[in-house]
Amino acid sequence: MRRAIAALILFSLGWTPLVAQIKHHQIGRLWDTVFPVGSRPDYAPLFTFLSYPGGDFYVGTRKNKVHQGIWIGVRSWKDKFGQFKEFYVSEGGYLNHEAPDVLEPISNKKYVRQRLPLVEVNGETEQRHMDNRSSSIRRSKLESDEKIVTVWRTDVGIEVKRISYAFANRRHDSYIIEEYIFKNTGNVDASSTIELPDQDLQGVYFGFWRVLVPSQDVGHEEAGGEHDEWCHYYGNQPGDTLRGFWYVYDGDNRRKSYDDTGDPSEVTGEFLSPQYPGFGVLHADKSYQDEEDDLSQPVTVNFWPAIQGHSHVKGDPDRTLYDDLSSGVQSRGSDTGDYPGPWDPRIQDPQLLIAFGPYDIPFGEDVRIVLFEAVGSIDRKLAIEYGRQWKLGRLEWNGLVGDEAKNAILATGRDSLHQIVHRAEWTWQHGIASVPDGPEAPNLRIASGPGRIELEWYYGIKDTVPRHPDPDTGVDDFAGYRVYRAEESYLNPYRLIWQCGGNTGVPLTHRYVDRDVKRGKSYYYYVTAFDDGSQNFSSLFPGQPVESSHFANRNFQFAAIPYAGPAKTLDSIYVVPNPFHFQGLQYGGTLAQDYIYDPVIGARPEDRITFVGLPARAVIRIFSAHGDL
CATH class of the missing domain: 2.60.40.10 (Immunoglobulins)
Known part of the structure; x- marks a missing residue:
């Protein structure tokens, strides 16, 4: 244990400069981490990725997002070395992670309307690991409770400014709005030198990638994902009432002898993956000259199973990536009834794409695209209670019983997501400050x-x-x-x-x-x-x-x-539990709970021995099962 703690401390010290560049939204139920560029790095510092519901201040569990990235495709373009390319895609993640040869971080700043309050317990002041009072800038007139402004540059000379807004209001805290401004500056690195002066970009496409998995680090996913998620796109079909968004939800895999939709806990029955995480469209400029919302966008809505996704990392040419962005496909997802289950290799582990374009962007001009990320779900209290009833074989709901009742209850999370998306659309249409x-x-x-x-x-x-x-x-x-x-x-x-x-x-x-x-x-x-x-x-x-x-x-x-106050005699001393068995994973809990020891808070409550009824001063001796002191 001593070696493990020392290694943890060294690791933490080594990542200190890096952690300062990472910002977090933790003001509402939906938590997210904003990295210095538009994709997740290949290292793994503490972060939350669409964690829902939030509340895990240590490691941000209940993450619903695995990866994200932004591709920028151009035509008839010359790079900074003068090399002409008929097609080129600036691949900003996710398979190439933070893409250091493509992306250049400039700044990542968090603004808050109120600094985090001080919390003191028995004279000890608490300290947060991810978000803290010194990691943000206070602005009393801020339009939202939290705003993170991230700027990075790309190798095609487009500077990306990402502004994300998060809210504390309980009716608006399950979505985050992301405003992207893509400006043709000709600058490809952190210097002030313009490497691509006076370039006019043609046939530009912007592709936003997400890999979403409900509660991917809790329950079965913790020991290795089962990849049994369905995906669905809403908004490109007649009768759809919302602008358009992807979402995923847990399905039934073939490994269990029972229907495991929602990933019921094998111990308590709690539905561990009730979430419906999604991302979608709020606005897309018609052109660099026209900021009116172009309702014909997005031009491409598509998904690929992970084994079929394209990338420069896999050796795929630029034309293939450009075609992915510009295909014009309007997919409805994998749950169309064409596949026997989410584990089918033709759709398994879906990689989701929403692409916009084509745009022509002269030097110095910009285009704005606004997205949202959101999660809908039944309340965790219900996931616990309904899950307990399901495990006991007593679950009934709206005339349904057993698995049918379970799955119908879980499906109400989709209704919640639609409601949340409607609120995000309302907020963008009426102004961020309208919340x-x-x-x-x-x-x-x-x-x-x-x-x-x-x-x-x-x-x-x-x-x-x-x-x-x-x-x-x-x-x-x-x-x-x-x-x-x-x-x-x-x-x-x-x-x-x-x-x-x-x-x-x-x-x-x-x-x-x-x-x-x-x-x-x-x-x-x-x-x-x-x-x-x-x-x-x-x-x-x-x-x-x-x-x-x-x-x-x-x-x-x-x-x-x-x-209890100190006892005056030794007549009522209790040791709980006695005998004591240090709990391992096979007795319940998670990997993080059982094997990550925190030197500040010590062991979790069920791994502690409590002495009750002691006098003000006492000597305690603890023996092993072999009688050793």
């Missing part, structure tokens, strides 16, 4: 006591109410606070346990004592502030109150554990 904003999230102080947990929240040093009015109207619409709690693990579902102010009937305060606790049990909390809804008149839900972020002030490094 109503809740009050600031407070700093949180948590203290364990005998038979209780004490919570206190504040702003700044000692303010007990938010210091700023509604950011859109300038009106003070603050109403009250809500307290949420999870038990045993910060990854477990939270529930509302108390609220004050507003119409709650409880006087406004900034303190709460939780006495509904058990000695030795771990508790995790967060506190939100909510408004009265009076300033939320120009939204999809006029007059509805809005809360602050549900993720801003959670404790996760340190649990709050109530205790």
